[in-house]
Amino acid sequence: PDDATDACAGHPRRRSTVSRTVVAMVMTLVVTAVFAGLPVLFGTPAWPVTPGAVVVAYAALTLPPVEAAVTAALVGLVVDALSGSPIGVSSFALVVTLLLSRLGVSLVPQPRGPTSFAFVFAFGFTHALFAQALLALFGQRRAVDLVIVVVVGLLDALLSLLLFPILRRAPPYPKPHLQVDFCGGAIVRHGRKLRHRESAFKNS
Secondary structure: OOOOOOHHHOOOOOHHHHHHHHHHHHHHHHHHHHHHHHHHHHOOOOOOOHHEEEEEEHHHHHHHHHHHHHHHHHHHHHHHHHHOOOOOOOHHHHHHHHHHHHHHHHOOOOHHHHHHHHHHHHHHHHHHHHHHHHHHHOOOOOOOOHHHHHHHHHHHHHHHHHHHHHHHHHOOOOOEEEEEOOOOEEEOOOOEEEOOHHHHHHHO
């Protein structure tokens, strides 16, 4: 036994929750650093892409709402620290976007495919819109640029094609294609349930 809550009651283990949040923050840190360095390396303008929004979009599709909200807030702090924005701007924008995204989560059965792509586009668009509005409110920019907002949404959706497979393979994250129900002694794989007798568990 560890500090886990009752897994049979459907509550995630605390250690897994912390691990998933840390993975999300580290992924945001590393990918943001990469996209900040590439334009410098190739001498091009900065790319309007927000890896933090992509990571939080994945959390919205795969994690419980409260855990996803905590992840959004902490990832937002990482984004603010890296971008030099006022602390809390990205956290607020990500949490608000996450709450609005709950309206469309049920329409995305798996974090892959066209519906997932459209979800991330909408998520990135909404987050960029809120973030720019808040920055304009704080005097960090003149006004909201809708063209940039659309480009951010599109680039975030394209980035999700790369990041989502990586996040799916991250150990703490739940695997969409494999669900294990230890309480009922059943294994669910690709929608198929294989039931085992209790004697099989006792003899193993």
